[in-house]
Amino acid sequence: MDRDLIERHSAPVPRYTSYPTAPHFHAGVDAQTYATWLSESPADASLSLYLHIPFCDRLCWFCACHTKQVLRYDPISAYLEALHAEIATVGALLGGRKVKAVHLGGGSPTMLRADDVDRLAAALRQGFAFAGDCEISLEVDPNDISEDKLDAWARFGVTRASFGVQDFDETVQRVINRLQSFVDTAEAVAGFRARGVGSVNLDVLYGLTHQTIETLAATVEQVISLRPDRVALFGYAHVPWMKKHQRLIDETQLPDGYARFAQARLGASMLEEAGYVAVGLDHFALPEDSMAQALADGSLHRNFQGYTTDGAEMLIGLGASSIGRLPQGYVQNVAATAEYSRVALAGKLSVARGYALDDSDRAAAWLIEQIMCGFGFSAAELRRRFPGQASHLLAQATGIAQNDLDRFVGWDGDDFRVTQRGRPFVRAVASRFDAFLKRDDQRHSIAV
Ligand SMILES: C[S@@+](CC[C@H](N)C(=O)[O-])C[C@H]1O[C@@H](n2cnc3c(N)ncnc32)[C@H](O)[C@@H]1O
Ligand code: SF4
Known part of the structure; x- marks a missing residue:
């Protein structure tokens, strides 16, 4: 490579x-x-x-x-x-x-x-x-x-x-x-x-x-x-x-x-x-x-x-x-142990922040998990699970495949798959479906 x-x-x-x-x-x-x-x-x-x-x-x-x-x-x-x-x-x-x-x-x-x-x-x-x-x-x-x-x-x-x-x-x-x-x-x-x-x-x-x-x-x-x-x-x-x-x-x-x-x-x-x-x-x-x-x-x-x-x-x-992850979204407990202990010992829930998922988050989350776990997803399965969100994500898949000069993905309209060559870069491929990611975001670690 x-x-x-x-x-x-x-x-x-x-x-x-x-x-x-x-x-x-x-x-x-x-x-x-x-x-x-x-x-x-x-x-x-x-x-x-x-x-x-x-x-x-x-x-x-x-x-x-x-x-x-x-x-x-x-x-x-x-x-x-x-x-x-x-x-x-x-x-x-x-x-x-x-x-x-x-x-x-x-x-x-x-x-x-x-x-x-x-x-x-x-x-x-x-x-x-x-x-x-x-x-x-x-x-x-x-x-x-x-x-x-x-x-x-x-x-x-x-x-x-x-x-x-x-x-x-x-x-x-x-x-x-x-x-x-x-x-x-x-x-x-x-x-x-x-x-x-x-x-x-x-x-x-x-x-x-x-x-x-x-x-x-x-x-x-x-x-x-x-x-x-x-x-x-x-x-x-x-x-x-x-x-x-x-x-x-x-x-x-x-x-x-x-x-x-x-x-x-x-x-x-x-x-x-x-x-x-x-x-x-x-x-x-x-x-x-x-x-x-x-x-x-x-x-x-x-x-x-x-x-x-x-x-x-x-x-x-x-x-x-x-x-934690519930069907409705994510929750995270307070990180400081002193504050966590104070709240927990009072018999209260110590959640400090989280995120409520909507249908478009759920669809993108499913798709990204499929790419990270199995290196691809099926369009039919996406449509079956998320009928309201599928067309938008499939259009994105088409855009990614059209601009894929490095041959990291294969896409025939039914099956989206990361190629053998693209596998080491799977995080980068998944990130193309991440609606939250700012491309210049430096908070994360190096991709390979
Ligand atoms: C909670 S630690 C493991 C348990 C135990 N404390 C230990 O170190 O043996 C979980 C794992 O996270 C990984 N880890 C920790 N810091 C990391 C980092 N900066 N980058 C990548 N992996 C990391 C390490 O491989 C570590 O074994
Ligand atoms: S990697 Fe070291 S510092 Fe980190 S959790 Fe394990 S033992 Fe603790």
Whole structure:
């Protein structure tokens, strides 16, 4: 692939984990709106819960997550009290609707002490009705793991453990402030597997400072040796205007768009050669894994955690800064933990902003999700789902195809498809349908 092409398509664009994206949420959607939306939701809607733990015992300089470093446990204990209160408040409003999936993210949920993991499990089981086959996934910092915590998470019912690896090269680890040996990571993976956690995901980053094709290849080789069921190969998002600690990253040693592209391609080809199926933009799954199967049968989704097999009708966000999605729109809790805790402990909903979807948003959201997950959409399916919106979006598809000098898309009036050549630029293709995107918007990360 030539350098000019990559550079021309490296302009910042959203990752489309929602549409519209979170910067378009506003305070016009508040706790009152959320209460109304919850009360209007279908009684048989299935639920997915996302719980956010915004604490870590280290601060990795590359990190773009909503978290803060804590050296004592007290802030975590105080936060958990508020989280329990929110679970009770929201659970009471949701009646007997069944929870099909739970995701614990952060930050580092593995900061929780074993007895707090048990208490959280009890609060959730008291607040919500769980489906028998509920999937429970946990983001794991291997650095936090101990035998008692492993036992507690096994009691919690974790079915998938997702480990942050990033890069195993010691030089890279030093300059991103994330020291983590392969041995510690392998032991953490083995600890979860030994307790019956059936599915393992590893997160790897490319595009980090000081990272080269060689360091990435060595990391991916080590990752493959652990035979995870899934691998996420994320492009490092360098957004120091949003995350001030990223200023500690040596920008002079950041790979440019061309080098990032080469790293992403190399990682992908190594994983594919090792038997993994490429899923969307940045995921890889063993063929027997449910994510590869969801890709094959068209049931893959994209939400705030990235690609997911979770198709629940309502995503309920719990904890500071958590985002939820209801049929009516998006809601986001207040981000500051002190304010979140004050509101939650008072027994109130802590939503601070959100977005109410209209039919044209829903149609564009569906179409963008189809492009991000399956690299295309069917015109007939668009017309069936959104009869009032289809002609406008299909005219847009025609305009995009007519101006497609780089041969990124194919469009025959029935099927819109991103070509093999266009796949690395899928975010840029999806962005052509984004009615909110200002072309000079610099708030997002580089597109490849
Ligand atoms: C909440 S963290 C993972 C859990 C745990 N705290 C850990 O680090 O091991 C989720 C993942 O987000 C990814 N991530 C964090 N900052 C990122 C950034 N700036 N660009 C791309 N991915 C990022 C990392 O791969 C990380 O493993
Ligand atoms: S990458 Fe994980 S451990 Fe590191 S600061 Fe971010 S959330 Fe915390």
